[in-house]
Amino acid sequence: MISDVMASAKEKMAQSIEVAKDDFQTVSAGRANPALFQRLNVEYYGTPTPMLQLASFQQPDARTLVITPFDKSALKEIERAIVNAPHLGVTPSNDGNLVRIVMPELTEERRRDYVKIVKDKAEQARVAVRNVRRQALADLDKLNEVGEDEVARAGKELELLTKQTVDSIDDALKKKETELLEV
Template sequence: MIADVLAEATSRMDRAVEAAKEDFATVRTGRANPQLFQRVMVDYYGTPTPLQQLAALANPEARTVVITPYDKSALKAIEEAVREMPNLGANPTNDGNLVRVTMPELTEERRKEYVKLVRTKGEDAKVRLRGIRRQVKDDLEALKDEIGEDDVARGEKELDALTKKHVDLVDEALKNKEVELLEV
């Protein structure tokens, strides 16, 4: 029983760490990256649709991303959605066939703002991990009558080790992103 609860906790924590890494990828560095547009939602015929479902993204140059829509009628909506992206600082251009987004150079001040943003996202990820830990600990406490206090205590120790491991993974990803952001 404890093994099942801990296996579910591991799975949930792994997903939380992956979500944090994806979240970090949406913060831009000095070079353009199609992952920046991962969470862009385009109003496509009145329905919010992820950009990846509407267009192909390419990175032909270090600071340029080219967005080629599958349906040319979505071109204007894609351009508008990219323009409204927070923390991008780029002005997309539409040539009638595709949208070209050229990233401006990052200033030192802007890089430091991005580091603060990434740290906030890292803290949010750790809060999610601690929330999962709290829920799993409650699940273990509910099993106390069936399996005994000693087994629950052992399960809680394993849970604490699991939580620490996942928090360390978030910290490592955060550290790598900070280095990437501050690299000129």
């Protein structure tokens, strides 16, 4: 029973790390990265649809990204979604068949704004990890069939797991921060 609670907590914390790393990929470091746009939702026939499902992405050079929609009727909506994305700060050009995006050079101020965004995403991941810990501790307390010593031991193990997970998130944050501030 304790092992089930611990395995569940470990899995959820690992997922939190992956989500944080994926979120970090959505913040630009001045290079064109398809991950910046793939998770944008596009209004497609009245339904918000991830851009990944509507288009293919090519990267002809480091700062240019070409988005080719599978359905040409979605071109305007894809362009609108990119323009309305607050954290991207790019202006797409539409030639009737595809959308071309040239990533602008980042100013020092914009880099610092991106660092703030990434730190906020890291804090959200840390909160998610702490919520998993709180839920796991509550689940451990509900176990009546096991001794208090075993629950206490599992609680200490859970604290160690939480610290390791938060440290992993912090390491990923430091790497992204360095990437963003590098000129």
